Amino acid sequence: MKPLTLSHVQKNIGSQQILQIESMDIEPGSIHVFVGNNGSGKTTLFHLIAGMIRTDSGTINRFNGLEPEERWKQKLSYMPQELGPHSYFSLKEIARLEMAAYTNWDEKLFNRLVSEFELPLKKKLDTFSVGMKKKAMTALALARPSKLLVMDEPLAGVDISGQEQLKKEWITYLEQDEQRTILFSTHTPSEVGEMADYIHFLKKGALDGPFEKDQLTEQYAYMWVEHAPGLASIPGVKKVQTTGKTSMLLSEDRELTEQMLTDQRYEIQQIQAVGIADILRTKLEE
């Protein structure tokens, strides 16, 4: 069952068009990471997916669109970037509300996470540090009986060991049910490199992707050749950087560029893999 599909979705705020997404198709059982510059629309997209705001046009189909809102909301767990009005309550109070709202709320899992994350149950959340709030929101999000977990910058501000804990819990979440899916946004390339199966780029409200991360990292390459005019027009080449007599090419299609260079009798001096940060930056600049 497809957890999510979007078709011709448009969202305006006031007179500003914030999102225009032709289509988006999410396969179950994988981690989808959303990357985009500040203000590109990631949070707005997640609010639409979670049903917190409405589209101006187009359709959002959750779980094949077969269920009414009160049913699909039981299967979708959204973790916002910030706590909002929840911060005036303690974790214990919020857990009680969640238990009432979600039929299969996992109290045992919630208690384990609260204990492992060393979170106080009775203190108001607005007294928590940034990282503690993220851990608290993760515990709440994971204890809901969801099939689709949507998280807005879930690791921002979390300490190094906390990040490892949270990522481990996401994997456990996925492993327990093959129909489960994770969507999250981030500005940190290493999170994309480590966690993504698919990458979606948001550029000024429009979506580019999904791209399989492994495929992207295999296809991109740096190549060094003797400088000559016309290198920028070799198929696959995205950038040329020349130092003295040598040019470094950034290719988005390693095989094609290599073949074209060989056909045109260039001698490739060196080939090197491109790091995920450079791939993301290049894709966002397109």
Ligand SMILES: Nc1ncnc2c1ncn2[C@@H]1O[C@H](COP(=O)(O)OP(=O)(O)OP(=O)(O)O)[C@@H](O)[C@H]1O
């Ligand atoms: N309530 C609002 N009123 C007016 N404009 C808004 C509102 N919420 C969002 N926007 C605008 O919508 C656009 C997308 O914002 P959004 O928060 O979705 O971006 P984002 O990709 O999540 O950004 P960031 O990476 O900085 O978190 C921005 O131009 C923002 O100014």
